[in-house]
Amino acid sequence: MxxxxxxxxxxxxxxxxxxxxxxxxxxxxxxxxxxxxxxxxxxxxxxxxxxxxxxxxxxxxxxxxxxxxxxxxxxxxxxxxxxxxxxxxxxxxxxxxxxxxxxxxxxxxxxxxxxxxxxxxxxxxxxxxxxxxxxxxxxxxxxxxxxxxxxTPRNSRKAISYLNNESKTIDRKFRYFRESSFDGKNRIHTNLFRIQYLNHKNGSVESTHEEIHHQKIxxxxxxxxxxxxxxxxxxxxxxxxxxxxxxxxxxxxxxxxx
Ligand SMILES: C[S@@+](CC[C@H](N)C(=O)[O-])C[C@H]1O[C@@H](n2cnc3c(N)ncnc32)[C@H](O)[C@@H]1O
Missing domain, CATH: 3.40.50.150 (Vaccinia Virus protein VP39)
Structure with missing residues (x-):
């Protein structure tokens, strides 16, 4: 499919x-x-x-x-x-x-x-x-x-290490990946979420949605x-x-x- x-x-x-x-x-x-x-x-x-x-x-x-x-x-x-x-x-x-x-x-x-x-x-x-x-x-x-x-900027700098490349499968229905980055010069924290909707019978990916979140710090x-x-x-x-x-x-x- x-x-x-x-x-x-x-x-x-x-x-x-x-x-x-x-x-x-x-x-x-x-x-x-x-x-x-x-x-x-x-x-x-x-x-x-x-x-x-x-x-x-x-x-x-x-x-x-x-x-x-x-x-x-x-x-x-x-x-x-x-x-x-x-x-x-x-x-x-x-x-x-x-x-x-x-x-x-x-x-x-x-x-x-x-x-x-x-x-x-x-x-x-x-x-x-x-x-x-x-x-x-x-x-x-x-x-x-x-x-x-x-x-604060300090929090963004610290958080990257555990937020970036986070991923998890939820109830065999969803899998998400997060990419997190911090532009320290412009103080923009960006989180990209890639959310996969899974076929609950065989686990294959049916569709993928992406959301990009920009926050000013x-x-x-x-x-x-x-x-x-x-x-x-x-x-x-x-x-x-x-x-x-x-x-x-x-x-x-x-x-x-x-
Ligand atoms: C990080 S989440 C926090 C949600 C919740 N307060 C919590 O503690 O889980 C940020 C929330 O801000 C909302 N948001 C962003 N811009 C908004 C706006 N202009 N007016 C109302 N809500 C907004 C988003 O829809 C989202 O639910």
Missing amino acids: KQTQVTKPPYSSLADIYDEVMHNVDYESWADYLDEIILQHQPEAAEILELACGTGTIALSLEELDCYNITATDASADMIRIAKKKGVQVNSEIHFHTMDFLNINLAKTFDVVFMVFDSLNYLHNGDEIIKLHNEVRKVLKPDGIFVYDFT YTIDEMETIIKQTDFTILQAYDGFELKPAHEKSLRITMVLQ
Whole structure:
């Protein structure tokens, strides 16, 4: 049978295998960390909005804490399709919507808006990052907080060794390969995913989809300069998953803005 090879937009074909690709990410601890940040900076919070929620794993973990009403959104309809399916399986009350975070269109306001796992790094310039902050402002209550992380050049340089040439077969239905590279001069991290759809009887490849993801990697100084051009102030820049201040060796920085 003739194989087909198709190039797809980011987070379309990847949606079906995203949770397997991320199997070693401890989302429950990540949700606990967000909960600690919320308790620290917005202890009365009830209404929460997640942007770029992917397949909904963090939102579903946060919901288990039984403290918040959660709306969760992502630009990819395929990621939201998986999130909704997982929500139905656990009788979740989370409202999942497909929505671009550069065009937020919701008829309510929130105590906390958050976005995790490098999603900010999909924005390639300061103007887009400022636009994101302006969009969030429209749906944030007056003393609400905006929490997000971004990954740093140091993290990209470290991650190449374990991300590049990663491959795995999943349920005899899919096989994926990842090529990961970092252009340190322009600070662009590229992940190419090649996803093969397998014939479940004989394992032959029926079709191959490719997705290329480009992320712009920012330093903390660059992010601080961009944030100064918004009407947010930085309450705290945390180091990774700690409640300690970020520093020049931080691999991931979690910003808390008001
Ligand atoms: C690395 S994934 C993180 C997903 C999820 N937060 C998690 O922790 O697994 C990045 C996500 O950002 C989403 N995304 C990228 N650009 C977006 C945009 N402009 N608006 C909304 N979501 C976007 C992608 O669809 C993808 O689900």
